[in-house]
Amino acid sequence: MKDLKINNQPVTLVDQVEAKLLEYIKTEDLNPGSSMPNEQTLAKALGVARGVLREALSRLRMLGLIETRTQRGMVLKEPSILGGMLRVADPLLLSELSLLDVLEFRVALELGISSDIFRKITKKDIEELEVIVEKGIILEHNEYALASEYAFHSKLYEITGNQTIIQFQKIINPIITFVKDKFEENFKPINIELEKENRIVTHADLLECIKTGDVNAYRDKLDCHFLIYSIFLNEKRKLSKK
């Protein structure tokens, strides 16, 4: 076992069993609902103690890949592609570098769904956005109350109808909120400057583009709406290179 290491961590029997179980599931072409052999059988087949097998199965259970039932045994499920992220997407667990990556990722994604939004939006969606914008609480310098910010932007994600994108945005929202709070003092002067230059884009501005169906104007304004993050990230990246 001495020579079996990844990232200087020994590759334990549990790691190996986990990999073998994944392989088994894939090669047997098992589908959600399929049963797997019971623990005793699997442990014997893999030549490990039941405890080791259980540790590996526990991992699969966490991934959502299996459900376990007394008597029936283990049943396959489709894993959640973002299930792992859900567990670790916490500002207390991640480095600042990763948090900034996520912020940038989120900005890029929202710019990227613009075409999808315009393609898929309904009259009802627009009405809902109107309500959100009307009820939105604006603090100073185009800062929105957290709930207003979340309501508007998550509605945009919902319009895509893409469950993975929608779930992604929900998962990372605590990170976005945290970063905005932590670096409030950095964001404030940027915002004031943007305000002076008349480069503030409100939710109402964005909604106006949506209503007129001008996706290019929407993208430009959204890019501008997020300029505060781009400027902030550029500054942080510059500092971190020194």
Added chain:
Amino acid sequence: MKDLKINNQPVTLVDQVEAKLLEYIKTEDLNPGSSMPNEQTLAKALGVARGVLREALSRLRMLGLIETRTQRGMVLKEPSILGGMLRVADPLLLSELSLLDVLEFRVALELGISSDIFRKITKKDIEELEVIVEKGIILEHNEYALASEYAFHSKLYEITGNQTIIQFQKIINPIITFVKDKFEENFKPINIELEKENRIVTHADLLECIKTGDVNAYRDKLDCHFLIYSIFLNEKRKLSKK
């Protein structure tokens, strides 16, 4: 334990221990490199058998949150935000619906990083893209050989310098490749039609926009480059609604 279920799955002691460990790590404000109490101590503190604790710790190990060392004990690490995705991002594990979500996610993301690319790109990057485009192998109807397709697009991701985005694209690439292969017969007629309408955008076209610095033209052309996916996804989504 009868009343403690989530999604009709019993919440086991292992689930509870996992949650408590995560809570402990967060509330103790532990950082990468910090040590945790050893297994015996933790098991006693949590009032569970060592086996149960080990199952929960095994999960944390999988997430990359802890490293385990004999004598030293367990040491905290920063988890990889995409580590869980890496394990399940496999076409053999995911439903078709999820695969299509991922395809759409990827398209949106690449559209979304356009501003970042133009902001961050260097002369060297452009030269590398030129080499990639020159060496690119084009099949018929603007289909690129897999390696050429991957080389061009992954270079774009690399230009962002955002490690999370870069890793994301790598992780989902097998999915993208699988979907393109599986639905080849669907893509072909769309491609032929786009070719007739002169709506084919090549990597060389995109590179030209990059070189002239026209981000809006780039976005339009990229949207067009991905039109085949948008049309395909719309058709699949229409069918699945009936």
Added chain:
DNA sequence: TTATTCCTATTTGTAGGACAAATATAATAA
């Protein structure tokens, strides 16, 4: 015949003990 209830067998979940394996640290020698 069908529906409901009860019972049994089966499997997972948990506990505890033992010992091997791999360090990390302390002690000793050069």
Added chain:
DNA sequence: TTATTATATTTGTCCTACAAATAGGAATAA
């Protein structure tokens, strides 16, 4: 002081036993 060796410590693995929770079959009632 540095290098080597020995020891203590902790994780990794194995085993046994039994509790808990079904799942499915059998029996009974309508």
